Amino acid sequence: MKRSFIKALFLTVLLMSSPTLLHAQEQESFQKLVKLPLRAGGYDSFLTLMRININESRKEEGAISFTLFGKDDSYTVYLLERFKNKTAWEKHKESVYARSTDGISPAATMNLLEETTLKEIPEIPAEDTEEIAPEENTQNSIEWFTVAPNTKTAFIEVMGKAIPKARNATGNLGYNIYQNADNPNEFIVIERWKNPEVYQTHLQNEYSIQLDKELEGLITKDTNHRKEVLKNISE
Structure with missing residues (x-):
């Protein structure tokens, strides 16, 4: 009798929570x-x-x-x-x-x-990317980071301090970070800049230099850490 009651209670809670769970997924x-x-x-x-x-x-x-x-x-x-x-x-x-x-x-x-x-990170939600025309001279990069499970929180905190500064930098068109939905220890950063010159200026800014220092020890040294510098060829 007791087991039947617990089972019924579990099913009731599951049914009650499912719409909420589905609603949350629809908002992501x-x-x-x-x-x-x-x-x-x-x-x-x-x-x-x-x-x-x-x-x-x-x-x-x-x-x-x-x-x-x-x-x-x-x-x-x-x-x-x-x-x-x-x-x-x-x-x-x-x-x-x-x-x-x-x-x-x-x-x-x-x-x-x-x-x-990719999943958005609640602490650093993605923002819309500014579109410009023509796009031929824009500087875009995709960078993959893998962190150890015990450094994931620290990594998000470090990126959370640097990304707003990068977004406000001259010539920035977009700077978003995502988490691999199938591997919570992998993150992908996608940057977009008006041209290579402003991108190089961004790399030399104090917040970029500080970011590199604070990332030391947080990123695993494996082949998954790579970076692609690309052009927007959508048009």
């Missing part, structure tokens, strides 16, 4: 960073189709931003897509233009694409 933004190592022969056609996808996706009510990054000397591109919640992203994936891009991705990338689902 949804981000994906997709690495697409394209074949040389398929690069131009894929880029044309992807740009149509980006242009149409940006019109969706649930979309926050859609940006494609790449290099002049590389056929590997990175797609950052941000939506107001996961439901909006799932609706987007059913669109004709999204399905068309997904349809040719396996052949264009030789099945080597990598997807990372």
Whole structure:
């Protein structure tokens, strides 16, 4: 009898909490960073189709931003897509233009694409990125950090002090940090700057120098700590 009562109570609490949990999930933004190592022969056609996808996706009510990054000397591109919640992203994936891009991705990338689902960090919420035209001379970077579990809180605190200063720096177009949804010890920082000159000035500012010092000992020394300097090739 006692076990039946406890089981019933547990089910009642679960049912009562589920709508709240679902509501909380609906309030969370949804981000994906997709690495697409394209074949040389398929690069131009894929880029044309992807740009149509980006242009149409940006019109969706649930979309926050859609940006494609790449290099002049590389056929590997990175797609950052941000939506107001996961439901909006799932609706987007059913669109004709999204399905068309997904349809040719396996052949264009030789099945080597990598997807990372990103979570906002409550202490350092993401902000909208300023768009400028033309984008050819902008400086963009994606940097991966892996921290030990016991240094994660300290890492977030250190980044939380530096990021507002970087966002207020001259020429900054956006500076956001995300957590890997599948690996809570991995963080991805995406910076956007008006041009390489203001980016170099940012690196020499006191807050950047202090950030480098405070990160010592917090980041694990492994191959996951890498940085890509890229161009915005969305248009």
